[in-house]
Amino acid sequence: MKSSNTYICIYNCCKYMNVEGRIKTNDPLPLKQRSIIHLMLINNDINERINHALKEFGVSLQQFNVLRILRGRKGSPANLSTLNERMVTKMSNTTRLVDKLILKGFVNRIICPTNRRKVEISITSKGKKILKEMDVVMQNVEDDLVKNFSTKDLELLNQLLNKF
Numbered sequence: 076m077k078s079s080n081t082y083i084c085i086y087n088c089c090k091y092m093n094v095e096g097r098i099k100t101n102d103p104l105p106l107k108q109r110s111i112i113h114l115m116l117i118n119n120d121i122n123e124r125i126n127h128a129l130k131e132f133g134v135s136l137q138q139f140n141v142l143r144i145l146r147g148r149k150g151s152p153a154n155l156s157t158l159n160e161r162m163v164t165k166m167s168n169t170t171r172l173v174d175k176l177i178l179k180g181f182v183n184r185i186i187c188p189t190n191r192r193k194v195e196i197s198i199t200s201k202g203k204k205i206l207k208e209m210d211v212v213m214q215n216v217e218d219d220l221v222k223n224f225s226t227k228d229l230e231l232l233n234q235l236l237n238k239f
Contacts (some may be wrong), residue, residue: 124220
C-alpha cells in the first residue's frame with residue numbers, strides 16, 4: 076500500500092489539472108484511478124473545444140470526421156461501411172450523419188440502380204469548400220490545445236498512449 080504522503084504529492088503536484096478538484100472530492104485518488112479519470116476529463120475538454128469550434132459551421136465532430144474521410148478519398152466515393160470503419164468515433168448511426176450532411180449540401184448519396192443496397196457517398200464542392208474553412212479553425216484549436224507541449228513532449232505522449 077502506498078503511503079498517504081505519496082497520494083498527497085500526486086494531489087499537489089499536478090500543476091495544470093487538479094483531478095480531485097474537478098470531480099469535487101477531498102480524498103486523493105489512487106494513481107491508477109486518477110490516471111484514467113484524468114484521461115477521461117482531458118478527452119471531454121478536447122471534445123468540448125472542438126465541438127465549440129465546429130458549431131459555427133453547423134456540424135458535429137462526427138460529421139467533420141466524415142467530411143475529412145471523404146476528402147481523403149480524392150474523388151472516390153465511400154460506402155457507409157468504409158466510413159464507419161475509418162471514423163475516429165465508431166458509431167452505428169453513420170446513415171443519420173450522412174443524411175444531415177446531405178441536407179446541408181456537403182455530400183451526395185448515389186444509389187446503385189442495379190443493386191439498391193449499394194450506396195456510395197461522395198463530398199460535394201460545397202463540402203470541400205466548407206471543410207477548407209473548418210481546417211483553419213481546427214488547426215488553431217489543435218495548436219492551442221498542445222501549446223504547452225514541445226515536439227519531444229508530443230512524441231513521448233504518443234508513445235505512452237500507444238501502450239493502451
